[in-house]
Amino acid sequence: xxxPKRKPQYPPHSKPYRERLHEIIFEADTPIGKVxxxxxxxxxxxxxLLVMLxxxxxxxxxxxxxxxxxxxxxxxxxxxxxxxxxxSVYHPWKYARSFFGIVDLLAILPTYIAYFxxxxxxxxxxxxLRLMRIYRIIKLGxxxxxxxxxAATLRASLNKITVxxxxxxxxxxxxxxxxxxxEGGRNDGFSNIPQSIYWAIVTLTTVGYGDITPITAIxxxxxxxxxxxxxxxxxxxxxIVTGELIKQSREKSSNTQACRYCGQxxxxxxxxxxxxxxxxxxxxxYDV
Numbered sequence: 001x002x003x004p005k006r007k008p009q010y011p012p013h014s015k016p017y018r019e020r021l022h023e024i025i026f027e028a029d030t031p032i033g034k035v036x037x038x039x040x041x042x043x044x045x046x047x048x049l050l051v052m053l054x055x056x057x058x059x060x061x062x063x064x065x066x067x068x069x070x071x072x073x074x075x076x077x078x079x080x081x082x083x084x085x086x087x088s089v090y091h092p093w094k095y096a097r098s099f100f101g102i103v104d105l106l107a108i109l110p111t112y113i114a115y116f117x118x119x120x121x122x123x124x125x126x127x128x129l130r131l132m133r134i135y136r137i138i139k140l141g142x143x144x145x146x147x148x149x150x151a152a153t154l155r156a157s158l159n160k161i162t163v164x165x166x167x168x169x170x171x172x173x174x175x176x177x178x179x180x181x182x183e184g185g186r187n188d189g190f191s192n193i194p195q196s197i198y199w200a201i202v203t204l205t206t207v208g209y210g211d212i213t214p215i216t217a218i219x220x221x222x223x224x225x226x227x228x229x230x231x232x233x234x235x236x237x238x239x240i241v242t243g244e245l246i247k248q249s250r251e252k253s254s255n256t257q258a259c260r261y262c263g264q265x266x267x268x269x270x271x272x273x274x275x276x277x278x279x280x281x282x283x284x285x286y287d288v
Contacts, residue, residue, distance in 0.1 A: 022088035025081075040081065041140065047074045047107075048137050075111040082108060103138045153244040160240045168204070168233065175200040175226060182219045189213065206230040 024033050053059050054067055082104045086092040095101045176197030183190035189212035190196045199212045203226045214220050259274040273280055 018088055021084060025085055025088055043074060043077060044137070044139050047071075047078075050074070071111060075108050078104070078108045100139065107139065150245075153241060156244045156247070157237075157240050161237055164236055164240070172197055172200040172204055175204070175222070179214065179219060179222060182216060182222065183214050187215050187219075200226065203227060204230045204233060206234070 023030060024036050027033050050067060050070055053063075054071075060067065085101075085104065086095060089095045096105070176199065177193055179199060180190050180193045180196040183196070184192075190199065195212070202209050202212075203223060206227065208227075214223050259277060
């Protein structure tokens with residue numbers, strides 16, 4: 001005799017269509033979820049292009065009305081998306097305070113604020129607020145599966161890179177002091193140690209602005225040594241990050257499932273519970 005299928009145990013405030021909505025908006029494991037992400041990605045790119053075109057005076061003067069209509073259409077769409085995201089999670093306020101929650105709000109808020117500002121005196125304020133729409137570009141990170149992979153790599157490399165930067169700081173201070181002793185009094189560019197340290201940073205990083213250059217033979221020799229040393233210095237953080245990238249690639253998971261309680265992703269493919277808050281990720285009795 002077959003056992004009756006157990007009903008899903010959702011929180012009291014949860015509904016099946018809310019669960020389905022969460023999977024479509026926050027995850028990309030289903031065809032409709034992928035369509036949603038791709039559509040939203042196209043709209044975000046389009047909105048960014050509109051911001052760029054709006055900054056061109058000739059284009060803005062000619063197509064001002066069309067740009068305004070397009071901006072409002074996109075703003076309404078992003079507003080609906082933001083409301084649906086808040087509705088589909090168990091803790092809306094927690095998502096609203098998250099990084100992408102704040103980005104979502106900043107992407108739509110300026111258009112509404114600018115609508116209520118009037119008068120020529122507020123024109124510059126409106127332009128500044130409208131520039132905040134560029135925050136939509138940060139939303140692109142939600143659709144790049146490698147973003148958390150790279151972020152984990154950078155976090156793992158942080159301690160080593162911090163020690164490396166500390167060493168570089170000591171090195172440029174010593175080099176700047178030496179160059180001040182060599183060029184100081186003969187070259188106005190090396191009038192003090194901070195100025196000489198600035199030269200050391202520019203030279204060591206191989207940027208080479210050329211605004212400060214040594215004129216003595218010893219100073220030029222030291223410059224040549226610092227330039228060559230700069231290439232070796234650049235290779236160090238590259239090696240650190242590369243090593244961590246290789247390590248992270250072995251532990252990488254392609255699972256895009258997001259926890260409905262805390263909103264965190266990056267779970268293992270066979271995970272049943274969220275590794276951040278401990279709640280169940282997906283009730284097996286409910287097949288969406």
